[in-house]
Amino acid sequence: MTDHVQLNPGASSWRWCGHDTSKASASSAVLDFHRTLPSYGRTPLHSLSALAAELGLGRVMLKDESDRFGLPSFKILGASYGVFRAVADKLDIPVTDHSPSLELLGSEARSHGLTLVTCTEGNWGRAVARMAKHLGIPTKIFVPSFMPVTTQALIRREGAELVVVNGNYDDGVAAAKQEAANDGSLLVMDFGWEGYEIIPQWVVDGYSTMLNESDEQVVEHTATHSVTHAFVPVGVGSIAQAVTQHFKDSRRTTGHAKVITVEPTTAASLKTSLESGTMSSIPTEDTIMCGMNCGTVSTTAWPILEDGVDASVIVTDVEAHQAVQDLKTLGVDAGPCGAATLAALRRAVLDKGDELGLNQNSVVVLYCTEGPREYEIPKITSSG
Incomplete structure (x- = not known):
């Protein structure tokens, strides 16, 4: 038993x-x-x-x-702060009290053609897409094939591009990693692995x-x-x-x-x-x-x-x-x-x-x- x-x-x-x-x-x-x-x-x-x-x-x-x-x-708490810190870090913009503003950060991200990429079972991807919407930048989100179509629709409603992976969550993570490596997108995930630990800690801080x-x-x-x-x-x-x-x-x-x-x-x-x-x-x-x-x-x-x-x-x-x-x-x-x-x-x-x-x-x-x-x-x- x-x-x-x-x-x-x-x-x-x-x-x-x-x-x-x-x-x-x-x-x-x-x-x-x-x-x-x-x-x-x-x-x-x-x-x-x-x-x-x-x-x-x-x-x-x-x-x-x-x-x-x-x-x-609750995911939006970690996603918002994690994305905020990750985008600022990517653009070499220092983070201090009340700086940068969402408006400034979004403007700089758009001028650099920055795109976010992630993988999700549902709520995480929707939260990342919502934060990307606040910044006015595109997001590509990989999801496992078993995700309900209703959940997929909610994520798309946030303005994200959705990619359905023929596999499970771990397969989706691998696809998101490859996407970021191929085109220079900013990978934003809520868990860490060897060599990828700073952004997940910002998520935890959130x-x-x-x-x-x-x-x-x-x-x-x-x-x-x-x-x-x-x-x-x-x-x-x-x-x-x-x-x-x-x-x-x-x-x-x-x-x-x-x-x-x-x-x-x-x-x-x-x-x-x-x-x-x-x-x-x-x-x-x-x-x-x-x-x-x-x-x-x-x-x-x-x-x-x-x-x-x-x-x-x-x-x-x-x-x-x-x-x-x-x-x-x-x-x-x-x-x-x-x-x-x-x-x-x-x-x-x-x-x-x-x-x-x-x-x-x-x-x-x-x-x-x-x-x-x-x-x-x-x-x-x-x-x-």
Whole structure:
């Protein structure tokens, strides 16, 4: 029988010390940048008191990223900042407080004929295309062949050129890399590999806005309580890296939360890597949690996740779908990737609640990274 929860005992005492003087104020600089984008506003943090009572927990709260800058995902936070920094770097334009403006950066990018290229399972590509639209520059986006036509249409609606690859996500990444190498386009991806690590780190930096918002909102909800457990989806690992760095930062004065990640049973690249003790690429299968259908963890994320993730949880499509329905009854509309954190919480409480310290003193934050979308409802089988 598959063990759905992999514990990482050494993570409880591990602290992230990767910051330096320049990074100490990085999150405020990122927030200042995001405030320059159209329609900036904090996303809500919902208090799920009925769920907390059901599971025997002190508090359960959910950070709802179903509407961020008018897009149904947190991805625009990393995409906007990552593209901004990458374009400025490509054009040798220094980035300082409030400079360059989007208008200036876009004008310079257009004058140099700059084009962006990326690969996506959906939300990332749409977010990159939205940022490219703000800058007024073209984008070519490679997508796997199994992407629903409705998702393809949403990306095209942002003004991007879409290229459907006869293969999976990893095949699309290879095609995007080749495109950038052939014509000099600027490759903007949210995960790293050897030789490609700076832009993915800027993407991770972009997610600090969501985390700083949720810190403020937890205080508003609880007055004095610090977060004890944070649940986050993995995918390629960038958002999980951001959450782990945030809650394991040695400078934190409000306590260090346990970080629990979630992946589909069909794409458990992080859990596999944690079990083996080395970063491992795995074959994946289709899942309704398509934003997490990734077979390789980012090289920039892996060292942080290996040391700092307290538990890795895998959930089935049936569990993710049930979590979507459960959240709907609680007044929260989410897609399967976002609702997967609730599925992971249920699984963690059931299988490893005592080991993880999930009890009446717990203050849990679920990072719900995706708004509602169409998907094929999974069939319940005897195996779950």
